[in-house]
Amino acid sequence: MNHWTIVCFALLFAVPAFAQHTFGQADIDDGARLFRANCVICHGPDGDKVSGVDLGHGKFRRATTNEDVENIIIGGIPGTAMPPHNFTEREAFTIVIYLRKMAELASDSATNGGDPARGQALFEGKGGCTACHNILGKGSRTGPNLSEIGLLRRGAEIQRSIVDPDAEIHLSNRSVRATTKGGEEISGRLLNSDTFSVQILDSKERLRTLQRADLRQYAIVEKSPMPSYKDKLSAAELTDVVAYLSSLKGAEAK
Ligand code: HEC
Ligand code: HEC
Structure with a gap:
């Protein structure tokens, strides 16, 4: 040929x-x-x-x-x-x-050009992200665990979650707000629910089981409890945080 x-x-x-x-x-x-x-x-x-x-x-x-x-x-x-x-x-x-x-x-x-180490410092420091998120055992459990976020989402999606948290809330990340018949207001992350009860992790990281019959009000929260960081992080800082989160692939792979 x-x-x-x-x-x-x-x-x-x-x-x-x-x-x-x-x-x-x-x-x-x-x-x-x-x-x-x-x-x-x-x-x-x-x-x-x-x-x-x-x-x-x-x-x-x-x-x-x-x-x-x-x-x-x-x-x-x-x-x-x-x-x-x-x-x-x-x-x-x-x-x-x-x-x-x-x-x-x-x-x-x-290779978005970000520096994962600087991103980690921001995440744990001035960004205040650990107030709600846990990564490999460090931080709060009130928000989604991000230890494997690099496996689950692409860089662009992670970035959007940070600048526009309301844009898309994944089913597994929903929060709820409830008022008991006794007048107590409870909000937290929805872990599980069935016909009779709802399990949530409240804002103090306590696991609570609420009986639906005891609730006066119960609603899924449409707006994300996470603040937008659109004006709080510079473009370079945002790139660093995205580089850090993209590198998280769970326990085994570092
Ligand atoms: C006040 C609590 C709070 C703070 C502070 C916070 N987050 Fe969040 N974050 C949440 C909650 C709740 C969700 C789930 C709802 C949603 O998707 O917006 C979330 C979702 C996310 C997601 C998407 C998770 C997924 O499964 O796709 C990312 C990424 C994220 N946060 C990163 C950050 C970073 C980075 C910071 C710091 C700069 C931060 N968060 C600060 C509460 C918080
Ligand atoms: C419920 C799970 C599931 C969903 C949803 C799904 N796939 Fe698949 N897909 C598979 C599995 C499993 C195979 C491998 C099948 C096999 O060859 O045994 C496959 C095979 C394929 C292949 C053939 C690859 C090859 O080897 O030739 C293509 C192309 C593909 N998927 C594209 C898509 C696209 C695009 C979508 C979304 C529109 C999609 N799939 C949705 C499970 C899924």
Whole structure:
């Protein structure tokens, strides 16, 4: 095979799957949103949590072309945990282009230029984050434990949580406010609930079980108890804190 046949071959394989669509940043953003809402739960924020599959680096066991990936997203893989999705072809396509960008975006946040050590000092010092958050045994348990936050969320999501805490509150991080029939007001982090009772960790880090029958009022808090740090941290400080939190991967991995 001479040089030109190889080039033509490469073109033949590279072009067809993408030639039929054009796309821009808005499509990549759409794809990112769909991915976060539908795929992260199994594939993880970086697309590498299903063993043998690394969506962000094009490492697939079954799919070879972009079209294969679109078909798998829509149809699922029968007989496996990969479910079908009720997406249009265009929606599936936006996910595919997001997946192609993902590795790039991930390395952006990993090397965001921040200094994890300075970020840690800020977190434990002037940032006051340990007043609510615990990392590997240090700090308060009234807010979510952040020891593994680098595994669960991407840099951009962590940053958004810090500057705009109300934007998205994950189900496992909800707070509740209750008033007992005796008039006591209790608020705290929701740990568990069933038909008759609610378990919370109150603001003094006490585990409390409240009987619903004893409550006059009970509500999930829509606004985050966390203050926004938008105007409290400089851009450089924010970058450092995000670098620190992104580096947290639980106990084993440091
Ligand atoms: C309930 C869990 C679950 C959800 C939700 C899920 N997947 Fe999967 N996915 C899997 C599993 C498990 C596999 C591996 C199946 C196998 O080959 O055994 C897989 C395989 C794949 C593959 C094929 C990889 C290959 O090796 O060829 C692609 C592509 C994929 N998923 C993309 C997505 C996208 C995009 C979404 C969101 C729209 C999504 N998945 C949602 C569990 C899930
Ligand atoms: C007054 C208590 C409080 C303080 C102080 C606080 N947080 Fe939070 N934080 C919370 C609560 C409660 C949540 C869960 C609700 C939410 O997502 O906003 C949260 C959520 C988060 C999340 C998202 C967690 C997830 O699972 O995605 C991050 C990241 C975070 N905080 C980082 C910080 C950093 C960094 C600081 C210091 C600069 C800080 N927090 C200070 C209470 C606090």
